[in-house]
Amino acid sequence: MSPPSFRARFRCSDGCDFQAELTEVVYRCPRCQGLLEVEHDLEALAQRSAAEWKALFDGRFRAGPWPLGSGVWGKKEWVYPQLALENVVSMYEGGSPLLRLDRYAQELGLGPDDVWLKECGVTHTGSFKDLGMTVLVSAVKEMRARGVRVDAVACASTGDTSAALAAYCAAAGIPSVVLLPRGKISIAQLVQPIANGALVLELDTDFDGCMKVVQELASAPGLYLANSMNSLRIEGQKTLAVELAQQLGWEVPDWVVIPGGNLGNASAVGRGFLMMKQLGLVSRLPRLVVAQARSANPLFRAVAAAGGKPTRDLEVAPVAAQKTLASAIQIGAPVSARRALRALEALDGLVEDATEQELSDAAARADRAGAYADPHTGVALAVLEKLAARGTIRKGERVAVISTAHGLKFSDFKVGYHAGSLPCVAPRLVNPSVQVAASLGAVQDAVAKRFGVRA
Numbered sequence: 001m002s003p004p005s006f007r008a009r010f011r012c013s014d015g016c017d018f019q020a021e022l023t024e025v026v027y028r029c030p031r032c033q034g035l036l037e038v039e040h041d042l043e044a045l046a047q048r049s050a051a052e053w054k055a056l057f058d059g060r061f062r063a064g065p066w067p068l069g070s071g072v073w074g075k076k077e078w079v080y081p082q083l084a085l086e087n088v089v090s091m092y093e094g095g096s097p098l099l100r101l102d103r104y105a106q107e108l109g110l111g112p113d114d115v116w117l118k119e120c121g122v123t124h125t126g127s128f129k130d131l132g133m134t135v136l137v138s139a140v141k142e143m144r145a146r147g148v149r150v151d152a153v154a155c156a157s158t159g160d161t162s163a164a165l166a167a168y169c170a171a172a173g174i175p176s177v178v179l180l181p182r183g184k185i186s187i188a189q190l191v192q193p194i195a196n197g198a199l200v201l202e203l204d205t206d207f208d209g210c211m212k213v214v215q216e217l218a219s220a221p222g223l224y225l226a227n228s229m230n231s232l233r234i235e236g237q238k239t240l241a242v243e244l245a246q247q248l249g250w251e252v253p254d255w256v257v258i259p260g261g262n263l264g265n266a267s268a269v270g271r272g273f274l275m276m277k278q279l280g281l282v283s284r285l286p287r288l289v290v291a292q293a294r295s296a297n298p299l300f301r302a303v304a305a306a307g308g309k310p311t312r313d314l315e316v317a318p319v320a321a322q323k324t325l326a327s328a329i330q331i332g333a334p335v336s337a338r339r340a341l342r343a344l345e346a347l348d349g350l351v352e353d354a355t356e357q358e359l360s361d362a363a364a365r366a367d368r369a370g371a372y373a374d375p376h377t378g379v380a381l382a383v384l385e386k387l388a389a390r391g392t393i394r395k396g397e398r399v400a401v402i403s404t405a406h407g408l409k410f411s412d413f414k415v416g417y418h419a420g421s422l423p424c425v426a427p428r429l430v431n432p433s434v435q436v437a438a439s440l441g442a443v444q445d446a447v448a449k450r451f452g453v454r455a
Protein backbone atom coordinates (compact mmCIF):
# COMPACT_ATOMS: atom_id res chain seq x y z
CA MET A 1 0.00 0.00 0.00
CA SER A 2 1.38 3.45 -0.89
CA PRO A 3 1.84 5.92 2.00
CA PRO A 4 -1.10 8.28 2.48
CA SER A 5 -0.71 11.65 0.73
CA PHE A 6 -1.58 14.59 2.89
CA ARG A 7 -2.93 17.92 1.63
CA ALA A 8 -4.30 21.08 3.17
CA ARG A 9 -6.25 24.00 1.71
CA PHE A 10 -7.92 27.22 2.79
CA ARG A 11 -11.56 27.04 3.76
CA CYS A 12 -13.92 29.70 5.11
CA SER A 13 -14.02 29.35 8.89
CA ASP A 14 -17.45 30.91 9.12
CA GLY A 15 -19.27 28.00 7.59
CA CYS A 16 -19.65 28.74 3.86
CA ASP A 17 -18.11 26.35 1.38
CA PHE A 18 -15.40 28.63 -0.07
CA GLN A 19 -12.08 26.82 -0.61
CA ALA A 20 -8.74 27.88 -2.09
CA GLU A 21 -5.23 26.52 -2.57
CA LEU A 22 -2.62 27.59 -0.02
CA THR A 23 -0.65 29.24 -2.83
CA GLU A 24 -3.50 31.66 -3.61
CA VAL A 25 -3.33 35.25 -2.33
CA VAL A 26 -6.49 35.28 -0.24
CA TYR A 27 -7.10 36.14 3.43
CA ARG A 28 -10.87 36.35 3.76
CA CYS A 29 -13.79 34.49 2.31
CA PRO A 30 -14.90 36.49 -0.75
CA ARG A 31 -18.52 35.49 -0.04
CA CYS A 32 -18.99 36.31 3.66
CA GLN A 33 -15.73 38.17 4.50
CA GLY A 34 -15.05 35.70 7.33
CA LEU A 35 -11.44 34.71 8.02
CA LEU A 36 -10.13 31.53 6.44
CA GLU A 37 -8.72 28.47 8.14
CA VAL A 38 -6.36 25.82 6.84
CA GLU A 39 -8.34 22.63 6.45
CA HIS A 40 -6.44 19.34 6.69
CA ASP A 41 -7.54 16.01 5.28
CA LEU A 42 -8.20 14.42 8.67
CA GLU A 43 -9.28 11.14 7.09
CA ALA A 44 -5.88 10.77 5.44
CA LEU A 45 -4.07 11.85 8.61
CA ALA A 46 -6.08 9.29 10.61
CA GLN A 47 -4.63 6.49 8.49
CA ARG A 48 -1.62 6.79 10.77
CA SER A 49 -2.30 5.78 14.35
CA ALA A 50 -1.79 8.16 17.25
CA ALA A 51 1.17 6.02 18.37
CA GLU A 52 2.76 6.37 14.92
CA TRP A 53 2.34 10.16 14.93
CA LYS A 54 3.85 10.43 18.39
CA ALA A 55 6.81 8.25 17.42
CA LEU A 56 7.38 10.31 14.25
CA PHE A 57 7.20 13.65 16.09
CA ASP A 58 9.38 12.42 18.98
CA GLY A 59 11.97 11.00 16.58
CA ARG A 60 12.35 14.33 14.78
CA PHE A 61 12.19 16.63 17.83
CA ARG A 62 15.40 18.75 17.90
CA ALA A 63 17.16 15.91 16.06
CA GLY A 64 15.65 15.21 12.64
CA PRO A 65 17.40 16.07 9.36
CA TRP A 66 17.08 19.76 8.49
CA PRO A 67 14.47 21.26 8.70
CA LEU A 68 12.54 18.48 10.47
CA GLY A 69 14.33 19.10 13.79
CA SER A 70 12.42 22.39 13.99
CA GLY A 71 9.51 22.25 16.43
CA VAL A 72 7.23 23.38 13.61
CA TRP A 73 8.57 21.44 10.63
CA GLY A 74 8.91 18.25 12.64
CA LYS A 75 5.10 18.32 12.43
CA LYS A 76 5.01 19.31 8.75
CA GLU A 77 2.20 16.89 7.82
CA TRP A 78 -0.07 18.74 10.26
CA VAL A 79 1.07 22.21 9.16
CA TYR A 80 1.59 22.50 5.39
CA PRO A 81 1.99 18.95 4.11
CA GLN A 82 2.43 19.61 0.40
CA LEU A 83 5.06 22.39 0.76
CA ALA A 84 8.31 21.53 -1.05
CA LEU A 85 11.07 21.02 1.53
CA GLU A 86 13.45 23.23 -0.45
CA ASN A 87 11.10 26.17 0.15
CA VAL A 88 11.11 25.85 3.93
CA VAL A 89 12.61 28.96 5.58
CA SER A 90 13.51 27.80 9.08
CA MET A 91 15.42 29.29 12.01
CA TYR A 92 15.05 26.08 14.01
CA GLU A 93 12.01 27.54 15.75
CA GLY A 94 10.08 25.75 18.48
CA GLY A 95 11.65 23.31 20.89
CA SER A 96 11.39 26.04 23.51
CA PRO A 97 11.96 25.19 27.18
CA LEU A 98 9.13 24.14 29.48
CA LEU A 99 10.06 25.28 32.99
CA ARG A 100 8.55 23.84 36.15
CA LEU A 101 8.11 26.82 38.48
CA ASP A 102 8.02 24.99 41.82
CA ARG A 103 8.76 27.91 44.13
CA TYR A 104 6.34 30.20 42.33
CA ALA A 105 3.61 27.54 42.51
CA GLN A 106 4.18 27.18 46.25
CA GLU A 107 3.76 30.93 46.76
CA LEU A 108 0.35 30.66 45.12
CA GLY A 109 -0.65 27.75 47.39
CA LEU A 110 -0.38 25.30 44.48
CA GLY A 111 1.60 22.06 44.33
CA PRO A 112 5.21 21.76 43.12
CA ASP A 113 4.22 20.03 39.88
CA ASP A 114 1.38 22.43 39.12
CA VAL A 115 2.80 25.46 37.30
CA TRP A 116 4.76 25.17 34.06
CA LEU A 117 6.04 28.04 31.96
CA LYS A 118 6.26 27.41 28.21
CA GLU A 119 9.08 29.76 27.22
CA CYS A 120 8.07 30.63 23.63
CA GLY A 121 10.28 33.73 23.83
CA VAL A 122 13.41 31.58 23.92
CA THR A 123 13.69 31.48 20.15
CA HIS A 124 15.48 33.27 17.33
CA THR A 125 13.61 36.59 17.38
CA GLY A 126 12.47 36.31 20.99
CA SER A 127 8.74 35.66 20.66
CA PHE A 128 6.21 32.98 19.70
CA LYS A 129 5.73 34.73 16.35
CA ASP A 130 8.60 32.68 14.87
CA LEU A 131 6.34 29.61 14.99
CA GLY A 132 3.87 31.19 12.59
CA MET A 133 6.26 33.28 10.54
CA THR A 134 8.36 30.31 9.41
CA VAL A 135 5.22 28.89 7.78
CA LEU A 136 4.10 32.14 6.22
CA VAL A 137 7.48 33.06 4.74
CA SER A 138 8.01 29.47 3.51
CA ALA A 139 4.60 29.67 1.82
CA VAL A 140 5.64 32.91 0.14
CA LYS A 141 8.84 31.28 -1.10
CA GLU A 142 6.75 28.46 -2.57
CA MET A 143 4.35 30.94 -4.18
CA ARG A 144 7.19 32.89 -5.76
CA ALA A 145 8.77 29.64 -7.00
CA ARG A 146 5.47 28.88 -8.75
CA GLY A 147 5.28 32.30 -10.37
CA VAL A 148 2.70 33.86 -8.04
CA ARG A 149 3.38 37.59 -7.74
CA VAL A 150 4.61 38.60 -4.29
CA ASP A 151 6.92 41.64 -4.41
CA ALA A 152 7.15 42.10 -0.65
CA VAL A 153 5.56 40.87 2.56
CA ALA A 154 3.99 43.36 4.98
CA CYS A 155 2.61 43.47 8.50
CA ALA A 156 1.28 45.81 11.14
CA SER A 157 2.91 45.15 14.45
CA THR A 158 3.34 45.93 18.11
CA GLY A 159 6.93 44.77 17.79
CA ASP A 160 7.12 40.99 17.73
CA THR A 161 5.43 40.11 14.43
CA SER A 162 7.63 42.73 12.74
CA ALA A 163 10.81 41.26 14.22
CA ALA A 164 9.87 37.77 13.06
CA LEU A 165 8.78 38.89 9.60
CA ALA A 166 11.97 40.88 9.02
CA ALA A 167 14.24 38.03 10.15
CA TYR A 168 12.56 35.27 8.13
CA CYS A 169 12.32 37.48 5.04
CA ALA A 170 15.99 38.41 5.38
CA ALA A 171 16.87 34.72 5.56
CA ALA A 172 14.83 34.04 2.42
CA GLY A 173 15.94 37.14 0.50
CA ILE A 174 12.37 38.46 0.30
CA PRO A 175 11.66 42.20 0.85
CA SER A 176 9.60 43.07 3.94
CA VAL A 177 7.66 46.13 5.09
CA VAL A 178 6.61 46.72 8.70
CA LEU A 179 4.09 49.28 9.97
CA LEU A 180 4.66 50.21 13.61
CA PRO A 181 2.77 52.54 15.96
CA ARG A 182 5.31 55.31 16.58
CA GLY A 183 6.64 55.44 20.15
CA LYS A 184 4.57 52.47 21.32
CA ILE A 185 7.01 49.56 21.15
CA SER A 186 10.24 48.76 22.99
CA ILE A 187 13.60 49.90 21.62
CA ALA A 188 14.75 46.29 21.30
CA GLN A 189 11.71 45.49 19.15
CA LEU A 190 12.16 48.61 17.00
CA VAL A 191 15.76 47.82 16.18
CA GLN A 192 15.14 44.19 15.21
CA PRO A 193 13.53 44.82 11.78
CA ILE A 194 15.90 47.75 11.19
CA ALA A 195 18.85 45.38 11.63
CA ASN A 196 17.27 42.77 9.35
CA GLY A 197 16.85 45.25 6.50
CA ALA A 198 13.05 45.64 6.46
CA LEU A 199 11.41 48.87 5.36
CA VAL A 200 10.40 50.15 8.80
CA LEU A 201 7.54 52.65 8.78
CA GLU A 202 6.57 54.33 12.06
CA LEU A 203 2.99 55.61 11.85
CA ASP A 204 1.47 58.23 14.08
CA THR A 205 -1.33 55.95 15.26
CA ASP A 206 -1.87 52.85 17.39
CA PHE A 207 -1.66 49.17 16.36
CA ASP A 208 -5.29 49.10 15.25
CA GLY A 209 -4.60 52.07 12.97
CA CYS A 210 -1.57 50.28 11.47
CA MET A 211 -3.65 47.12 10.97
CA LYS A 212 -6.23 49.08 9.01
CA VAL A 213 -3.61 50.57 6.69
CA VAL A 214 -1.80 47.28 6.09
CA GLN A 215 -5.04 45.53 5.13
CA GLU A 216 -5.70 48.23 2.54
CA LEU A 217 -2.10 48.00 1.33
CA ALA A 218 -2.36 44.23 0.90
CA SER A 219 -5.61 44.43 -1.01
CA ALA A 220 -3.60 45.51 -4.09
CA PRO A 221 -1.46 42.92 -5.92
CA GLY A 222 2.17 42.53 -4.94
CA LEU A 223 2.15 43.02 -1.17
CA TYR A 224 1.37 39.88 0.83
CA LEU A 225 -0.13 40.19 4.32
CA ALA A 226 1.81 38.55 7.17
CA ASN A 227 -0.43 39.24 10.16
CA SER A 228 -2.13 36.37 11.92
CA MET A 229 -5.42 37.10 10.15
CA ASN A 230 -3.59 35.12 7.45
CA SER A 231 -4.33 31.60 8.62
CA LEU A 232 -0.97 30.20 7.45
CA ARG A 233 0.46 31.84 10.60
CA ILE A 234 -2.05 29.99 12.78
CA GLU A 235 -0.89 26.62 11.42
CA GLY A 236 2.64 27.22 12.70
CA GLN A 237 1.54 28.64 16.04
CA LYS A 238 -0.76 25.64 16.52
CA THR A 239 2.34 23.45 16.99
CA LEU A 240 2.85 25.21 20.34
CA ALA A 241 0.02 23.07 21.75
CA VAL A 242 1.40 19.87 20.22
CA GLU A 243 4.88 20.59 21.55
CA LEU A 244 3.53 21.35 25.00
CA ALA A 245 1.73 18.00 25.18
CA GLN A 246 4.83 16.30 23.76
CA GLN A 247 7.04 17.83 26.48
CA LEU A 248 4.61 16.61 29.12
CA GLY A 249 4.92 13.04 27.81
CA TRP A 250 1.81 13.43 25.62
CA GLU A 251 -0.24 14.50 28.61
CA VAL A 252 -2.52 17.52 28.53
CA PRO A 253 -2.39 20.17 31.27
CA ASP A 254 -5.63 20.96 33.07
CA TRP A 255 -5.32 24.64 32.21
CA VAL A 256 -3.52 26.73 29.60
CA VAL A 257 -3.23 30.46 30.36
CA ILE A 258 -2.24 32.69 27.46
CA PRO A 259 -1.99 36.47 27.01
CA GLY A 260 -4.30 37.76 24.29
CA GLY A 261 -4.08 40.78 21.98
CA ASN A 262 -5.04 40.27 18.34
CA LEU A 263 -6.17 36.80 19.51
CA GLY A 264 -4.46 34.72 16.83
CA ASN A 265 -2.39 32.76 19.30
CA ALA A 266 -5.26 31.67 21.56
CA SER A 267 -7.06 30.50 18.40
CA ALA A 268 -3.96 28.61 17.29
CA VAL A 269 -3.45 26.87 20.63
CA GLY A 270 -7.11 25.84 20.67
CA ARG A 271 -6.73 24.41 17.15
CA GLY A 272 -3.64 22.44 18.16
CA PHE A 273 -5.36 20.75 21.08
CA LEU A 274 -8.49 20.01 19.06
CA MET A 275 -6.46 18.42 16.25
CA MET A 276 -4.56 16.23 18.73
CA LYS A 277 -7.85 15.10 20.24
CA GLN A 278 -9.42 14.44 16.82
CA LEU A 279 -6.45 12.26 15.83
CA GLY A 280 -6.32 10.47 19.19
CA LEU A 281 -2.95 11.75 20.44
CA VAL A 282 -4.62 13.01 23.61
CA SER A 283 -7.82 11.90 25.24
CA ARG A 284 -9.04 15.19 26.67
CA LEU A 285 -8.78 18.96 26.25
CA PRO A 286 -7.36 21.52 28.68
CA ARG A 287 -9.38 24.54 29.78
CA LEU A 288 -8.19 27.67 27.99
CA VAL A 289 -7.79 31.03 29.75
CA VAL A 290 -7.19 34.20 27.73
CA ALA A 291 -5.55 36.94 29.80
CA GLN A 292 -5.84 40.57 28.72
CA ALA A 293 -4.39 43.80 30.06
CA ARG A 294 -7.15 45.85 31.67
CA SER A 295 -6.11 48.83 29.51
CA ALA A 296 -6.86 46.85 26.34
CA ASN A 297 -9.49 44.27 27.18
CA PRO A 298 -12.22 44.12 24.50
CA LEU A 299 -12.62 40.34 24.76
CA PHE A 300 -12.84 40.41 28.55
CA ARG A 301 -15.50 43.12 28.40
CA ALA A 302 -17.59 41.25 25.84
CA VAL A 303 -17.44 37.98 27.77
CA ALA A 304 -18.10 39.65 31.15
CA ALA A 305 -21.12 41.46 29.69
CA ALA A 306 -22.47 38.09 28.53
CA GLY A 307 -22.20 36.60 32.05
CA GLY A 308 -18.62 35.27 31.87
CA LYS A 309 -19.12 32.37 29.48
CA PRO A 310 -17.42 32.75 26.08
CA THR A 311 -19.54 31.54 23.19
CA ARG A 312 -18.85 31.68 19.46
CA ASP A 313 -21.72 34.04 18.66
CA LEU A 314 -20.60 36.86 20.99
CA GLU A 315 -19.86 40.22 19.38
CA VAL A 316 -16.60 41.79 20.53
CA ALA A 317 -16.98 45.55 20.31
CA PRO A 318 -13.71 47.36 19.55
CA VAL A 319 -12.31 49.67 22.24
CA ALA A 320 -9.67 52.39 22.08
CA ALA A 321 -6.75 50.50 23.61
CA GLN A 322 -5.03 52.51 26.33
CA LYS A 323 -1.32 52.57 27.12
CA THR A 324 -0.12 49.49 28.98
CA LEU A 325 3.25 48.12 30.07
CA ALA A 326 2.23 45.04 28.09
CA SER A 327 2.67 47.14 24.96
CA ALA A 328 2.53 44.24 22.49
CA ILE A 329 -1.08 43.57 23.48
CA GLN A 330 -2.24 47.18 23.34
CA ILE A 331 -4.86 46.15 20.79
CA GLY A 332 -8.48 47.31 20.83
CA ALA A 333 -9.96 45.62 17.73
CA PRO A 334 -8.69 42.02 17.73
CA VAL A 335 -8.85 40.61 14.22
CA SER A 336 -9.18 37.00 15.39
CA ALA A 337 -11.89 37.58 18.03
CA ARG A 338 -14.33 35.15 16.38
CA ARG A 339 -11.70 32.46 16.01
CA ALA A 340 -10.65 32.88 19.64
CA LEU A 341 -14.26 32.65 20.85
CA ARG A 342 -14.66 29.37 18.95
CA ALA A 343 -11.53 28.02 20.66
CA LEU A 344 -12.69 29.26 24.06
CA GLU A 345 -16.09 27.63 23.60
CA ALA A 346 -14.54 24.32 22.57
CA LEU A 347 -12.04 24.36 25.44
CA ASP A 348 -14.50 25.44 28.16
CA GLY A 349 -12.58 28.69 28.43
CA LEU A 350 -12.44 31.78 30.58
CA VAL A 351 -11.29 35.35 29.96
CA GLU A 352 -9.75 37.51 32.70
CA ASP A 353 -7.86 40.77 32.83
CA ALA A 354 -5.06 42.24 34.92
CA THR A 355 -4.09 45.75 36.00
CA GLU A 356 -0.66 47.30 35.55
CA GLN A 357 0.07 46.70 39.24
CA GLU A 358 -1.00 43.06 39.04
CA LEU A 359 0.95 42.21 35.89
CA SER A 360 4.11 43.89 37.20
CA ASP A 361 4.07 42.17 40.58
CA ALA A 362 3.22 38.79 39.04
CA ALA A 363 6.17 39.06 36.64
CA ALA A 364 8.47 40.03 39.54
CA ARG A 365 7.15 37.13 41.67
CA ALA A 366 7.88 34.63 38.90
CA ASP A 367 11.32 36.21 38.39
CA ARG A 368 12.07 35.61 42.08
CA ALA A 369 11.46 31.92 41.33
CA GLY A 370 13.89 31.93 38.40
CA ALA A 371 11.84 33.19 35.44
CA TYR A 372 12.50 36.42 33.54
CA ALA A 373 8.97 37.33 32.60
CA ASP A 374 8.09 39.94 30.01
CA PRO A 375 5.02 42.09 30.82
CA HIS A 376 2.67 40.01 28.60
CA THR A 377 3.62 36.86 30.44
CA GLY A 378 3.08 39.01 33.55
CA VAL A 379 -0.55 39.45 32.45
CA ALA A 380 -0.99 35.67 32.14
CA LEU A 381 0.70 35.07 35.51
CA ALA A 382 -1.45 37.72 37.21
CA VAL A 383 -4.57 36.02 35.87
CA LEU A 384 -3.32 32.65 37.10
CA GLU A 385 -2.79 34.22 40.54
CA LYS A 386 -6.37 35.53 40.55
CA LEU A 387 -7.86 32.21 39.50
CA ALA A 388 -5.78 30.35 42.12
CA ALA A 389 -6.81 32.82 44.85
CA ARG A 390 -10.47 32.34 43.90
CA GLY A 391 -10.14 28.56 43.97
CA THR A 392 -11.04 28.24 40.28
CA ILE A 393 -7.62 26.71 39.68
CA ARG A 394 -6.92 24.25 42.49
CA LYS A 395 -3.89 22.54 43.99
CA GLY A 396 -3.10 19.37 42.05
CA GLU A 397 -4.27 20.82 38.74
CA ARG A 398 -1.53 21.31 36.19
CA VAL A 399 -1.33 24.77 34.61
CA ALA A 400 0.73 25.73 31.57
CA VAL A 401 1.35 29.46 31.30
CA ILE A 402 2.38 30.52 27.80
CA SER A 403 5.28 32.95 28.00
CA THR A 404 5.08 34.78 24.69
CA ALA A 405 8.24 36.89 24.56
CA HIS A 406 11.72 37.07 26.02
CA GLY A 407 12.01 39.36 29.04
CA LEU A 408 15.19 40.85 27.59
CA LYS A 409 13.09 42.62 24.94
CA PHE A 410 11.50 44.63 27.74
CA SER A 411 14.44 45.83 29.83
CA ASP A 412 12.79 49.20 30.52
CA PHE A 413 9.95 47.33 32.23
CA LYS A 414 12.37 45.44 34.48
CA VAL A 415 14.56 48.45 35.23
CA GLY A 416 11.51 50.63 35.89
CA TYR A 417 9.97 48.08 38.24
CA HIS A 418 13.07 47.75 40.40
CA ALA A 419 13.69 51.49 40.31
CA GLY A 420 10.07 52.12 41.35
CA SER A 421 9.54 54.41 38.36
CA LEU A 422 6.80 52.60 36.40
CA PRO A 423 3.60 54.62 35.96
CA CYS A 424 0.63 53.38 38.05
CA VAL A 425 2.75 50.73 39.81
CA ALA A 426 3.84 50.63 43.46
CA PRO A 427 6.23 47.67 43.20
CA ARG A 428 6.05 45.12 46.03
CA LEU A 429 9.13 43.07 45.17
CA VAL A 430 11.82 45.63 44.36
CA ASN A 431 15.44 44.60 44.46
CA PRO A 432 17.49 47.69 43.66
CA SER A 433 21.23 47.31 43.23
CA VAL A 434 23.38 48.65 46.07
CA GLN A 435 26.24 51.01 45.32
CA VAL A 436 29.21 50.36 47.60
CA ALA A 437 32.80 51.45 47.89
CA ALA A 438 35.43 49.23 46.22
CA SER A 439 36.64 47.70 49.48
CA LEU A 440 36.30 44.31 51.15
CA GLY A 441 34.74 45.83 54.26
CA ALA A 442 32.04 47.67 52.35
CA VAL A 443 31.12 44.51 50.43
CA GLN A 444 31.11 42.43 53.65
CA ASP A 445 28.81 45.01 55.25
CA ALA A 446 26.41 44.84 52.33
CA VAL A 447 26.32 41.01 52.44
CA ALA A 448 25.80 41.04 56.22
CA LYS A 449 22.98 43.59 55.91
CA ARG A 450 21.15 41.49 53.35
CA PHE A 451 21.74 37.97 54.64
CA GLY A 452 22.66 38.47 58.30
CA VAL A 453 25.96 36.63 57.91
CA ARG A 454 29.46 38.04 57.87
CA ALA A 455 31.82 36.56 55.30
Ligand SMILES: Cc1ncc(COP(=O)(O)O)c(C=O)c1O
Nearest residue numbers: 261262263264265328376404405
Ligand atom coordinates in the same frame (compact mmCIF):
# COMPACT_ATOMS: atom_id res chain seq x y z
C1 LIG B 1 4.63 39.26 23.47
C2 LIG B 1 3.23 39.06 23.01
N1 LIG B 1 2.40 38.40 23.81
C3 LIG B 1 1.13 38.18 23.46
C4 LIG B 1 0.63 38.64 22.26
C5 LIG B 1 -0.79 38.34 21.94
O1 LIG B 1 -0.90 37.44 20.87
P1 LIG B 1 -2.16 37.51 19.93
O2 LIG B 1 -2.10 38.82 19.20
O3 LIG B 1 -2.01 36.36 19.03
O4 LIG B 1 -3.35 37.46 20.82
C6 LIG B 1 1.45 39.37 21.40
C7 LIG B 1 0.97 39.96 20.15
O5 LIG B 1 -0.16 40.37 20.06
C8 LIG B 1 2.80 39.56 21.78
O6 LIG B 1 3.64 40.19 20.97
Ligand SMILES: N[C@@H](CCOP(=O)(O)O)C(=O)O
Nearest residue numbers: 157158159160161227228262
Ligand atom coordinates in the same frame (compact mmCIF):
# COMPACT_ATOMS: atom_id res chain seq x y z
N1 LIG C 1 1.72 41.44 19.15
C1 LIG C 1 1.60 41.42 17.76
C2 LIG C 1 0.38 42.13 17.24
C3 LIG C 1 -0.43 41.35 16.29
O1 LIG C 1 0.23 40.50 15.47
P1 LIG C 1 -0.41 39.23 14.74
O2 LIG C 1 0.08 39.34 13.36
O3 LIG C 1 0.13 38.03 15.45
O4 LIG C 1 -1.88 39.29 14.80
C4 LIG C 1 2.87 41.99 17.16
O5 LIG C 1 3.92 41.75 17.70
O6 LIG C 1 2.81 42.68 16.18
